[in-house]
Amino acid sequence: MKHRLLLPALASVLSLASVVAGGAVRAADTAPPGASSCTGCHAAQRIPDSVIPRIAGRKASDIVQFMREYRSGAWPSTVMGRIAKGFDDQQIDAIAAWFAAQPE
Ligand code: HEC
Structure with a gap:
């Protein structure tokens, strides 16, 4: 029973x-492959008092540049260096274009 x-x-x-x-x-x-792994931290919605910078609606070229510099270590980071190493140039371009097209 x-x-x-x-x-x-x-x-x-x-x-x-x-x-x-x-x-x-x-x-x-x-969303292109990989983009969903970003939105867990870089949320689509605005989160008050979040320390994580918003990337939705940013220029794709800026996102691409950040990702390459995080990946190479040229730009210091807490987590993004490790995350960026998981993506090649093509994936970064696609993800950056997608975020740039999202509402800010
Ligand atoms: C574990 C949480 C986390 C994930 C997942 C994550 N990020 Fe980040 N991101 C951060 C943090 C925290 C920073 C601030 C730099 C740092 O300390 O690493 C940041 C910074 C950035 C910046 C720089 C923005 C600025 O104005 O300084 C970009 C661009 C970025 N992330 C893109 C991405 C992309 C693209 C992905 C998915 C491939 C991603 N992030 C996944 C936490 C995350």
Whole structure:
């Protein structure tokens, strides 16, 4: 009998999971590969008192330059140097263009 009580709870967890998964699929349709790994920190929404600089709506050439300098170590950083090493020039160009096209 116990499992009957669990079913409604399980169903609501599953439907929540599909909403979340559906959202991720839609975001991936428009954003280039890798961009979703940036938005966890560089949120699309403005977060008050955040120490993380906003990059949505910035010039693509600026984002590209930052990423290359973080990657080479020419520009000091806490986390971005490590993150930038995971992306090649083409990926950086695509991600920068996408962020530049997002509302500021
Ligand atoms: C773990 C959180 C985190 C993730 C993930 C992340 N960033 Fe950052 N980003 C930061 C922080 C913190 C800074 C400030 C520099 C530093 O301390 O590393 C920053 C700085 C930047 C800057 C410089 C902006 C400025 O005005 O100084 C750019 C451009 C940038 N990130 C792009 C990206 C891109 C593109 C991605 C995805 C590939 C990304 N970031 C992923 C945390 C993150």
